[in-house]
Amino acid sequence: MALLGQTDLWAGIDVGEHLFLFSPMIVLVCTMLAVVACPIILGRGPRSIATVVWLGLGITLFMTFRVAGAVADGGVSGLSTQPGGMLIADNLSVGFQFLLLAFLAGVMLMWWMGSSATERNAPEFFILLLGSALGMVLMVSTTNLLMIVMAIELASLPSYAIVGFEKRNRVAAEASLKYMIFGAVCAAIMLYGASLLYGLVGSLDMAVIASYTIDNLSLGPNRVLLAVGLLCFLVGIAFKVSAVPFHFWCPDAFEGARIEVTTWLSVVSKGAGLLLLARLVTVFCAGGGADANPALSITFLTPLAWTIGIIAAVTCTVGNFAAYKQRSVKRMLAYSSIAHAGYMMMATAVFIHPSISGSTAGITALLTYVVIYLLMNLGAFGVTAMVVWDTGSDKIEAFTGLMRRSPWLAVPMVACLMSLVGMPPFAGFIGKWWILVALGRLQNTATSSGMFSLSTLGWLLMIVAVVNTFISLYYYLRIVVQMMFRDDGQRTVRTPIVGLAMVNGCAVALFALLIFAQPLKRTAERFTRNMYTASVEQDGKHKTLASAIQRGTP
Amino acid sequence: MGEHTYEILLAAAVASPLVSFWLLVFFGPRLGKPKAGWVGVLLGMGVPLIMGTIVMIGWWFFEDEASRAALTEHAFRWKWANLGAVAVDIGVKLDSLTVAMFFMVTFIAFWIFVFSVGYMKGHSDEVSGQCKYWRFFAYLSLFGFAMLGLVLSSNLLFLFIFWELVGLCSYLLIGFYFDKAFASKAAMKAFITNRVGDFGFLIGLMLVYFHLGTLDLDQAATRFAEQYASGTGIFASGFTMFGWSLATIMGVGLFCGAMGKSAQFPLHVWLPDAMAGPTPVSALIHAATMVAAGVYLVARVYRLMTPDALMFISTIGCLTLTLMALIAMVQVDIKKCLAYSTLSQLGYMIFGMGCGAWVAALFHLVTHAFFKAMLFLGSGQVIEGCHHEQDMRKMGGLRHKMPFTCWTFFVGVLAISGAGIPAMHIGLGGYFSKDEILAVAYTRSYVWGEGDFSKHEAHEGEHHSSTSTVHDVPVQLAAYQEHGEPEHADHGGAHESVDAHSSAPLALIFEHTKPLPKWMFWLAIITAYITPFYMMRCWWLTFMGKPRDEHVHEHAHETPMMFIPLVVLAIGTVFASYYLFRPLMADAAGAATAAPMVMAIDGDVHTPAITSAHSWLVYGVGFAFVAGFALAYLIYRDGLAVGDRIKQRLWPLHTLLVNKYYIDELYELVWVKGCVLLAKTAGFFDKWVVDLIFNLAAAITERLASFSGMIVDKHGVDGVVNGIAQTSMDVAGVASSAQTGRIRNYVLVTAAVAAVVLICLVWFGTNSGYSGARSFSALSP
C-alpha cells in the first residue's frame, strides 16, 4: 500500500497465506469478542468467562504452533515481503507469541487462584488483558512507525485501565492516573518524533529510514534532525521499557495494581518493548551491513550504541539503588524489574558490524534473558502473590519465617531471587553471562580502539553490570534473611497447590536452564540470525524505494 | 663390625624411648605406680644405655683410626624430603663426639631415671590431687628420644627439629605441676625464650640453605671451605650488618639457637625459673643434657664459624659466666643456686668454644654433666627429704640425716670448683676441663697476635722443635694431631685433619683472627675464684653447721633408690671423665674442627705455649678452690650472722644481685608488656578500623541507595523539575501556581527532553540547510 494507483498492488501476494501467518492475533481478537459476547449466553460468572479465555488461548497456541511450523526455516516475513509492508511474521514474533501465551497462562493461573472468587467484572478484566496482550504481540512483529505507534497504544491503554481495575481502591486509582498521564505524554512525544522521521525520509518503514539514514549520513543538518526524531521516537519505547528517566510510572503502577497485573506488566510489557528495540537495532545493523563503507556505518552506530548503553547503565544502577530501601516487596520487585530492563538494554547496545562473527550475540543474549527473566519474575511474583493473599500485606515483614511457615514457598523464592541476582546454579546467571559475553564481543569490532570505541563501551558496561549484580545482592538478600533467618512465629501460609506447582516449576526450570543452557541459546541464535538475514535481504529493496521516494518520482 | 651396625644400634637406641613414650601414653594409667616408672627406666633409658655402651666400646676399642674415619665417611643416610631442589637426609653423624655424647647422655639419663622412680614415688607425682606418675615418665622418655636424636642428627634441619622437640619436653616437664601458676608460667617463659633463640637459628638455617645449598653438616662444611677458598657464594656478597660479613651473620644466627637452649646471657632468664619442674628434670634437662645441647650445636657447626662469630660467642660466654656466678653468690634457694652455677658453667663452655678450646669446652660439658647432675640429684634428695623445703637458710646440719647425699654432694662441689693438685696430673674432671679452657684463653689473649704470622708458611712437622712462642700456636694443631693424648699413642684423626688444614693456609687464620681481649681472660680467672665460694657456701649451709630449722631437720631422711644414683654419678665424676671422654673429644676434634677460617686449639698438649699457659695457671688458679672454700667457711662457719652483716654493708650490690640485675623486670616491661600492648592495639585496630571501614562502606552504599531511591527519585528529580517548571513559568510570565505535584514532575522530565527537540527543530527547520525543505519548495504549486 506504499503507492496509490498501482493496479497490481496485491500482485504476487497470497492474501490467505498472510492471513494465516497472522491468525494467532486474529484468534486473540476473536477471543476478545467471545468474551464480550459470553455474558449474554453464559452469564458473568468469572470461571465461565475464564474458561472461554482458556479456550481462546488454546486455539491461539495451536495456531501459533502452525505458524511456527511455517516460519521455522526463518525469514518468512509476512506482508512486509513487499516494501512498505507493515507486519512481520518470523521466528522472533512467533517465539514471543509463545512466551506471551505461556506467561498469560501463568497470570491467568494467578488470577484464578487469587481473584476469581471475588471477581465482579471478569469480562472487562479479560478484555483488557487480552487487548494489551494483542498490542504487545503486534509491537514485536513490525518495523512500521504507524504500526509501532498503534501497537504501543494498544498495549498501553488497556494497561492503564487494568492497573486501576479495582474501582474502590484509592491507590489503584492514583496509580492508573499516573500511569495513564505519563503514558499519554510519552506517546505524544513519540508520535511527534515519528512525524519528523516520516518527514525526513518519506516512509513510515523503519527499515527504509535506516537504509536512507546510513546512505545520507553526509547531509549535516539532517543528521541532527534525524537524531532528534529518533530520540523522540525512542522516548516511547523507553517508556515501555521503563528506562531512566522514563521509569517513574513503573514503581507506582506496580505497587498500586493488583499483583497478577503487576506480574503481567513487569515482564511482558518490558519484554515487548525490548524486543521491539531489538528489531529496530537489527534493522539499523542491516542497513549498516549492506553499506559499502563499514566505517561510515560504524561512525553512525557508535554514538547510538553509546546512547543506549549509557541509558542502560544508568537504568540498572538507579533501579538497583532505589530498590534498597523498599519495604514493600512488590515495589522492590518493581525497581528490580527496572534494573533488569537496564541489563537487557545493555545487550541491545551491542551494535556490531555484520562482517564480524557472532554479530547477533547481543540480540541472542536479550532473547535468552527475556525467557529466563520471565521465569524468575513469574516465580518471585507468584510467591509474593500467595503471601499477599494469605497475609494481606506485601510488606517484607509478611515473609518472616517463611521457611518454617511454608518451605515450598520459601525455597523457590530463594531460587528465583538468587536467579535474579545472577548466582549459579540458577539460570539468572547464564542470562547475565550471555549479556556479558555479548558485551565482550564488542572487543572484536573493526574499530576496537580509541577512547569511545565500542570495545571500551563493552568493558565499561560489563563492569557496571557486575558491580550492579553485587549491589543488587543486598536487597534480594533482605527478603532471604526474612524468610530464612528470622521467625516471629506467624502461622503457616495457606497456599493453593496449583500455585506451589507453578512457583516450584519455575524454580526447577531455572535450575534446568543452567544445566541445559545450550538449546535455549541455540534457538535464540537461530531466531536472531534469521531476523538478521531477512533484514539484510530486504535492505536492497528498501534502498531503491528510499531513493525513489527521494527523487519524488516512484 | 658390619656396615651400619653402629647406626642401627644407635637408631634402635633412639627408637626405644619413643616406644616407651607411646607405651606409657596408651597404657601408662593402667600400669600405674611404680610399673610405669620401671618401663620408663628400662625401655626408655636402659636399652639406650646398653646400646650406647656397646657402641662406645666397639667404637673406641675395636675400631682403629682408619675404620673410624671410614665409618664416619659412609655413615647411613636416608632421603627424607626435598627442600626445593635440595635433598634433606635423615642420617647419623657418626664420630667420636657423637659416641661420647651419646654414652654420656644415656648414662646420666639412666641414673636420673632411676632416681626419679624413687623421687616421684612420693606425693610429688600428684597434680592437684591426681596421680600423673606415668605422664612424668612418658615425658622423660620423649625427652630421651629427642635428646638422643639431637645428638645423632647429621643434618641441620633435623638438629633443629629435635632441638625444638627437647624444647617441647622441657616445656612439658617444667610445667609438670601445671596446676601451679608459677610452673606453667615458667614453662611458657622457657619455650618462648627458646623460640627467640630459634628465630636466630632459623635465619642461620636460611643462610646455610641458600648459600651453601645444603643442610647436611659435613657437606655444608666442605662447601663453606670451598667457597672460602674460591671467594664465591657466601663470601662473594659484600653485604655486611654492623660490621659482620654474611658468613659471620650465619655463624651468629646459628649460635643464637645455642644462646636460647644453653641460656646464654641475654636469653638466660628462663633457666632459673625452670627449676619449677621436678628436681630430676632439673638435673637431667636443665643441668646435664639439654642445656648442654647449645654447646654441642656450636661444636657441630664450628666449621662454619668465622673469627668475628667466635669473638661474639666468647664475649657472650664470658659475660654469662661472670654475671651468673655473681648472682649465684647470693641465692638462698638451693636449686636456684645450682641453676645459676649451671649458667656460669655453661658460660665457661661457650666461652671455651669462642676462644677455640673446642676439646676443652666439650670436655667441660661432659664433666659438668656428671657432677652437676649429681649435685641436682643431691639437692633433690635434700628437698624430698625436707618435705619440699628449698631454702638453705632453713637447713643445715643435714650431714647426720643424709650422709651419702652430703658426701656425694661434696664430691660434686670439689669437682665444680676444679679441685686438683696443680702441676701433677691429678684432679677431678672439672679441674682439667676448666684449666684447659683457661689455658687456651690465656694463649689466645697473651700469646696470640704477638709477632707477625704473615711470614709463617704452612706448618710442617719440624716446627715442633722450634721453641719461640710466636711459632708455637699454630703448631698446636699438628701437635694434638700427632700426640694429642699421652695415653693413646695411635691417633689417626691427624692425617685427615692435616689435609683439611693444608687446604686452608693457617697464615690467613692468623691474619684474620684477632687476639682475645684480656679482660675476658681475667673475668674467667676471677670467676674461677667465685665458683668454689658459692658452691662451698651452698654445701656448708645445707649440710654443715647446726640445724637452723628443727622441723625440717627432724623429718629429713634419704632413700636408697635415690642415693644409689648419687654414688654412681660420684664415681663417674671422679674417674670416667678424664680418662675416657677427653680422648674421644680429641679424636673427634680433627675432623670436626677442620675449619677454613678458625682453628681449634688443644689445651692439653705439651707444646711450649700451652705448657707455659698451664704453668702460669698453676699459680693463677691452681689453689683457687682452697681460697674459695676458706672464704665460704669463714663467713658461714657459724650460721648466717656474718653473711647478713656483709649483706647489710654491701646492700646496693646485694639488692642488685638478688634481683638478677632486674633483667626479668626489664623483659617483662619491654617484651611481654610491649608485645601484649602491640597485640591489643592490633586487635583494636582490626575491630574498630578495618572492620569499621567495611561496615561503613556497606552503610554508605545503603545511604547512597536511599539517596537515589528517595532523593533522586523524589526530591532530586522534583527539585530539578521544579526549577525547570519555575523558569518555564517565569518565561511565561506566570508567577502563580509554582506549586508542582509529582505527576507533572514526571511529565516535566519528558518535557525537558522534548525541549531539546523543539530547539533543534526551530533552528534547523528555519535555516535553509534543510535539504528536505528545498526539495519540497520545488514541488510547491
Add this chain to the structure above:
Amino acid sequence: MDLLTLIVFLPTLGAVACLVTPRQHIRMVALAVSFVTFVLSLTLFGTFWAGSGDVAIFGEHYGTLHETVRADWIVGDRFAIEYFLGVDGLSFPLIILTTLVSFLACLASWNFDSWKVNRGPRAYFILFLLLETGMLGVFVALDFFLFYIFWELMLLPMYFLIGVWGGPRREYAAIKFFLFTLGGSVLMLVALVAMYFFSDHAITQAMVEQGVDVIESGYRDGVGVTHGTFDMIELATNTAIQGYFGAKSTLFLGLRFAPLMFAFLFIGFAIKLPIVPLHTWLPDAHVESPTPISMILAGVLLKMGGYGFLRICYPIFPSGGYTLAFYVAMIGVVSIVYGALCAMAQTDFKRLVAYSSVSHMGFVLLGIAVMTKSGMQGAMFQMIAHGISSPMCFFLVGVIYERAHHREINRFGGLWLTMPKYGTMATIGFFAALGLPGLCGFIGEVWVLLGTFAARDMFPWAIPMAIVAASSVILTAGYILWLIQRVYLGREREEYKGFLDASPREMFVLVPLAVLCIALGVLPMQTVFNFTNGTLDLMLAQVLSGAGVG
C-alpha cells in the same frame, strides 16, 4: 560414570536422598554418603602412588592430567564451554582433604539434635552435602567457567549454614561472608569474560600471522585450538595465548592486561584465603557458625583461595604475578604478623583460632608470591597441614563449647585435669598449629621461609620479608602457649569439675586428625610432597619462563 563425576556429584545424590529419608535417619544417610565419597576419593591414590617427580605421573611439562573428563557443555560459534574435570598434583591432595574433612565434619554434626539452634536436620544435611559438591567441584574443574559455577555453588549453602544454624550474630556474619565472597567473584567474572575474548583474539591473530587455520594446543598432542578457550590449562600453556596475554602492548581499558587481570583474580581468591585487610569476614563467620561448619570453613574453603592462585593466577598470568610479587608477598607477611598479633589479643577461643588461620594462610600467600620451588612446595604443604590442624582446633573448641556454653578463654582453666584425653588431643592440635617440628605445621612454615629467602636472587626484598615472617615463630608460640596455659593448664576449676572427657565419637573425629598431624610432620615426602611436587615444579618452571626469568 567416570570417577571424578561420581566423586563430585555423589554428595548431591546424597542430598536428594536426604530429601526423602525419614527424619531420624537423615544423619546416617549423610554420614554414609560422605564416607563413601571419601573412600572413592581414596581410590585416586591408585594413580598417584609412586616416587616424587615421576614423569609417568606428572609428565614433562605442566598440564599432565589424570582421570580427565571432557564433554562439550555450551558451544556457539567460536565459543565452547566444556564439562572438563581432571586431577593433577595441585588438586589431588586437596580433594582427599575435602572429602576427609567433610566426612569428619559430618560426624561432628552427629549430635545435631542437641544444638541450641536446631532448625531441623533435613535442610542442614542437604545443604551440607551440596556444599561438599561445590567444594569438590572447585578442585576438579579445569574449565574456568565450570570452576566459577562450582565456586559460586559453594557460596549459597555456606551462607545458609552460617545464617540459619549459627550463633547470635549469625545474620551479620552470614551476610558479611556472602558479600565479601561475591564481591571477589564478580571481579573474577569480568576476568573470566575478558580472558576468553583476549585469548580468542590471540588465537585469531596467531592464525592470521602463521597463515594456518588451527593453532596446536599447548599441552594436548594432536589437538588444535581455533578460537578462545576457557580451558585453564590451555590458557596457561598455549604459547600464542601466553604471548598475547603477557605482551606489554595488550591493554584492557588502557591498562596492561596481565597485571590487571592478575589483580582481579587475586582479589577474588585472596578474599577467600583470606588476606589482611580483607579478612574481617573470617572471624565473624567462624565465631557464628556451628562447629562442623567452622571445620569445613577453615579446613577447605580457605584452601580454595590458595588453589586459585596456584591453578589460575600464576600459571595464566605469570608476568602479572612477577610484576606484583612485592605487593603480594608484602600482603602475605602482613597477614602473618598481623594475624598473629590479633590472635594474641583475642579472648574468644574461636576468634583466636580464626585469626591464627589468617596468620597461617599468610604463609601460603608468601610462599606462592616468591615463586621459588621450596616456596611453592611449602605453600602447598601449608595448605594441607592447615587443612588438618585447623579443623582439629575448631573441633576442640566446639567440644568444650558444647560443655561450657561459652568460649571465654579467661574463664577456663585446668581442663587438662578435668578431661585428660581431650587435653592431650588439644596439646597435639595446638602444637601443630604452633608449628612444632614433628607436627604438620612446621614443614610448611620452614619450607616457605627458606623458599622466601632463596628468592633473593629474583627479589632483593626477599630477605627482610623472610626475616620478618620468621619472627612470627615467636609470636605464634606466644599466643598458642598463652592460650594453652589459660585454658588447659592451671588449677582445676570447680564449675568444670563435672565435665565428661571426650566421648568416643569425639575421639573418632580427633584421632585421625591427630595421627595425620604427626604423619605429615614426620613423613612429609610420603604423605604430601610425592604427590604435589612434580606438578608444582613443572608449573613453577612454566611460570618462571612465562615471566621471563626462568
Add this chain to the structure above:
Amino acid sequence: MTIGVTHFLVVGAVMFCCGLYTMSTKRNAIGILIGVELVLNSSALNLVAFDRYMGAGRLDGQIMALFIIVLAAAEAALAVGICINVYRNLATVDVDKATQLRG
C-alpha cells in the same frame, strides 16, 4: 513568499510547545490531557504537511493522521474514565493530591 513546509512545521512546533507547557503546569488532570491533545495534533499537522509537500499520491502521512485522531479520542475516553474513578476515590482530580505512592 510561498508558504513552505517550514511554516507548517513552525506552527506544529508552537503547538507542541503549548502542549508541553500545559502538560507541565496544569494541576488538573483534564488540563494535562488537553495538553496531550495539543501535542498529538501538532504531530498530525506535521504529517499532513509533509504529505502535501512531498508530492502527489502520498497517503501514509494522512492515514497516520487519521489514526492519530482516533487514538486521541480513545485515549481521551479512557482518561476521562480514569479521572472519574480518581475523583470518586480522592474526591479531586488535582494531580498534586495524588501522592500516596512515593519513594
